Amino acid sequence: MRICLIAEGSYPYVTGGVSSWIHGLMSSMKEHEFIIYAIGAETKQKGKFKYDLPSNLVEIKEIFLDEYLFEKKKWGKRYNLSSQQKESLISLLSSNHIVNWNDLFDLIRSKEFTSVGEFLTSKDYFDLVEHLGKNEYSQVPFTELFWTISSMLLPLLSTIRHEIPQADIYHAVSTGYAGVIGALAKHLHNKPLLLTEHGIYSREREEEIIKADWVKGYFKDLWINYFYTLSGSIYTAADQVITLFNRNKEIEVELGCPEEKIRIIPNGVEITDYQDLKSIPDDGVIRIGAIVRVVPIKDIKTMIQSFALVEKEIPNVELYIMGPVEEDPTYYNECLRMVDEMGIKHIIFTGMVQIKDYLGRIDFFLLTSISEGQPLAILEGLACAKPFVCTNVGGCKELLMGGPDDRYGQAGFITPVMHYEEIANNILKLCKDQKLREQFGQSGFERVKVNYKRNEFISSYRQLYQLLGGE
Incomplete structure (x- = not known):
C-alpha cells in the first residue's frame, strides 16, 4: 500500500513532536510505501532534511508557502468570473458563508488561473475586495484590506495549484494548509482521506494571531476566521479523524467535525527503550530538563522567568533546555538576552542532543507551552x-493526573499557562522533596506502561490503513 502523509511545518525540516511521530510511524511499517507531501514556510528550506529518511519513504514532494514571490505577473487582467465562482472566492473570507471547496478547487486549478499572482493583480480580484469592503469591512481602510487579503490568499491559492502524487490513502497530520491539500487529494483522486490532529491547529493559530504585533487589531478576526475556515475543509472531506485524547475530540466537535468520524488513538512509547540509562549523579545538584523546540508556542520566556525565581532560592539547580534553537533565531536570541539580563547562572541551551544521554541524569522535567x-x-x-x-x-493534564478511571495517581503538577510564579512554586516543591519526585515518577511510569504502549499505537494505525485502503 502507498500512503501519502501530508505535513505542514514539520517533517522533514523540523525535529521532535509531530516530526518524530511521522518518522516513527513510517519506520514501524516497512510493509507499506510512504510519500511525504511536505509544506514548508520558505523556499530556502528546500532539501534541508533533519532526518535519515527510512527506506520505505519513496518520494518527498516539497512545496513552500512563499513560492508566489517568484511568479511573474501582469496587472489588470479580467477573468470574467461567473457569479458562482465569485461566491466561492468570497466564501473563503466571509464569516457568513460556507465554502464549497470542490468548486473552489476546480476554479483555482482551471486553465484561466495560469498565475496566482496575476489573479491577485486582476480587476476581478479588485472587485472581490471591493465587495468585501462594502459589505463586511466598511470601517477598514481599503488599501490595507486589499493587501491583507492578498497576503492571505497568495499561499493558499498557490498551494491548491500543485499536483498531488498518486496514493492509496492520503493522511494529513494537521488541518490548515495540510488539511486543504488532503481535501484536494480526496477531490482529485477519490481515495480515502485520514486526518490525525495532534493539537488543534486553528486554536493554535488564533493564539498566535491574538499576540501578534504584525496583525492590526481590526484584522485579527479576519485572520482567525480564515484559519478556522481552512481547517473546516478536511473535517468535511475526511473519512476518519483521529485525535489523541478526549478533550481534543470535544473541541473538534465544537468546530464542526462530525462526532461519528472521530476516533481516539493515543501516542505510545516502548518502555524497554528507556532502560539502562545513565543515573542521576550523586553531587547534590538538582537537574531539571525541558525537551522542547525553542519557539514562541513553547513559551520558553515563561520557563526562564520561573527558573529565575527558583535559582534565587536554590543555588544548586540547573535547567537543561534540550532541543533545536535554529527554527526561530530571533526568539532564541531574545531568550538568551533575557537570561543574561536577569542574571541567571544555570540555564544551559544544549541544542539538538541525543535525549537518551540526558534522560536518566535529570531529576524532573518542565514544559511551559x-x-x-x-x-x-x-x-x-x-x-x-x-x-x-x-x-x-x-493532553498534559490527562498524562500527569489520569482520566476518570485512573488508578495510578499524580505524576507531577499542572499549572495555568504563563503563570511563572505558580510554575516556580511547583518546581521548588519537587526540588526540595526527593520522595515526592520518586512517588510522582513511579505513578507516571505505571500509567505509561499500561495505557500508552507503542505497539498498540502502531497496531491501531496498521489496522486503520488496512481498513481504509482495502489491503
Whole structure:
C-alpha cells in the first residue's frame, strides 16, 4: 500500500513532536510505501532534511508557502468570473458563508488561473475586495484590506495549484494548509482521506494571531476566521479523524467535525527503550530538563522567568533546555538576552542532543507551552519515571493526573499557562522533596506502561490503513 502523509511545518525540516511521530510511524511499517507531501514556510528550506529518511519513504514532494514571490505577473487582467465562482472566492473570507471547496478547487486549478499572482493583480480580484469592503469591512481602510487579503490568499491559492502524487490513502497530520491539500487529494483522486490532529491547529493559530504585533487589531478576526475556515475543509472531506485524547475530540466537535468520524488513538512509547540509562549523579545538584523546540508556542520566556525565581532560592539547580534553537533565531536570541539580563547562572541551551544521554541524569522535567497535543516529551520522561511540571494545555493534564478511571495517581503538577510564579512554586516543591519526585515518577511510569504502549499505537494505525485502503 502507498500512503501519502501530508505535513505542514514539520517533517522533514523540523525535529521532535509531530516530526518524530511521522518518522516513527513510517519506520514501524516497512510493509507499506510512504510519500511525504511536505509544506514548508520558505523556499530556502528546500532539501534541508533533519532526518535519515527510512527506506520505505519513496518520494518527498516539497512545496513552500512563499513560492508566489517568484511568479511573474501582469496587472489588470479580467477573468470574467461567473457569479458562482465569485461566491466561492468570497466564501473563503466571509464569516457568513460556507465554502464549497470542490468548486473552489476546480476554479483555482482551471486553465484561466495560469498565475496566482496575476489573479491577485486582476480587476476581478479588485472587485472581490471591493465587495468585501462594502459589505463586511466598511470601517477598514481599503488599501490595507486589499493587501491583507492578498497576503492571505497568495499561499493558499498557490498551494491548491500543485499536483498531488498518486496514493492509496492520503493522511494529513494537521488541518490548515495540510488539511486543504488532503481535501484536494480526496477531490482529485477519490481515495480515502485520514486526518490525525495532534493539537488543534486553528486554536493554535488564533493564539498566535491574538499576540501578534504584525496583525492590526481590526484584522485579527479576519485572520482567525480564515484559519478556522481552512481547517473546516478536511473535517468535511475526511473519512476518519483521529485525535489523541478526549478533550481534543470535544473541541473538534465544537468546530464542526462530525462526532461519528472521530476516533481516539493515543501516542505510545516502548518502555524497554528507556532502560539502562545513565543515573542521576550523586553531587547534590538538582537537574531539571525541558525537551522542547525553542519557539514562541513553547513559551520558553515563561520557563526562564520561573527558573529565575527558583535559582534565587536554590543555588544548586540547573535547567537543561534540550532541543533545536535554529527554527526561530530571533526568539532564541531574545531568550538568551533575557537570561543574561536577569542574571541567571544555570540555564544551559544544549541544542539538538541525543535525549537518551540526558534522560536518566535529570531529576524532573518542565514544559511551559501555550499549546500542545499529547507531547511525546512527556511520555518519554514518564517512561523513565521522571515527574513533570506542565502547563494545562492539550493532553498534559490527562498524562500527569489520569482520566476518570485512573488508578495510578499524580505524576507531577499542572499549572495555568504563563503563570511563572505558580510554575516556580511547583518546581521548588519537587526540588526540595526527593520522595515526592520518586512517588510522582513511579505513578507516571505505571500509567505509561499500561495505557500508552507503542505497539498498540502502531497496531491501531496498521489496522486503520488496512481498513481504509482495502489491503
